[in-house]
Amino acid sequence: MPAMQIQTYAGTAINTTLAALAPVSGDSLSVANFAIGKLAWLVQVWCDVQAAGTLRIRSPKMHDNVNGLRIDTIASDAKPLLPWGAMQPLYPNDSLIVELAGSATAGDIEYVVLLEYFDEMPGVGARLFSWDQIKGRIDQLLTVENTIATGSTAAYGGSEAINAEIDQFQQGVDYALLGYKVDIECAAIGYRAIDFGNLRIGGPGDEADPDLYSNWFVRLSNDYGKPMIPVFNGSNKASVLVDAVQDENGADTTITTYLARLRAA
Secondary structure (H helix, E strand, O other): OOEEEEEEEEEEOOOOOOEEOEEOOOOOOEOOOOOOOOOEEEEEEEEEOOOOOEEEEEOOOOOOOOOOEEEEOOOOOOOOOOOOOOOEEEOOOOEOEEEEEOOOOOOOEEEEEEEEEEOOOOOOOOOEEOHHHHHHHEEEEEEEEEEEOOOOOOOEEEEEEOOOOOOOOOOOOEEEEEEEEEOOOEEEEEEEOHHHOOOEEEEEEOOOOHHHHOOHHHHHHHHHOOOOEEEEEHHHHHHOEEEEEOOOOOOOEEEEEEEEEEOOO
């Protein structure tokens, strides 16, 4: 079965010269050891920086093993940076080097986030679907809110169940996660669930363009031609966890999640 995850890397007061970032707790610079004969890709990249600079992602297996993907950054602009529809191949167990040049201010935490997709990952049973597979099954739309106490360290914080604040989910019914919006900028928001293979899926915590994220997973699936819309069963609602990663200022963010209740296939 396919799998998808975000991987997050952080640095503090990294200065204006490119410096290696470290993965936040639970993430890794090593590409997962995905199934032999299958493929995997780096789908999207974004960053959350407090001073404009440069990000660089490279490995010995990339076309340009010196600069890899090198992109100038914009302060407080956590938008996707790679061309939509084009993906960078990944290689099993490859060690990525994620670097950033940015703020030299003491205590400033800055991030680079990678969205990765795997045709198949051993031991992971993520329920991911294409738009064509679910659009005819949509019965009702609904939204829920989660106010996330993010914390002020380089780590995902404020985890709570998707039904913690609004709980109108129905037992035994499937729900498709279409997209989301945030009211305060953060580096990334994440969803983890048994139904998602216990991997963190998610996207940028960009509050400036809500229309870009209201159908985030639908757009990913359509633009990349892969099943990338997560689906979970209402019976598992308490195990669908929502969290976020924030800088040292620790501003809490409210995440509105856009969902569709699905008819039985």
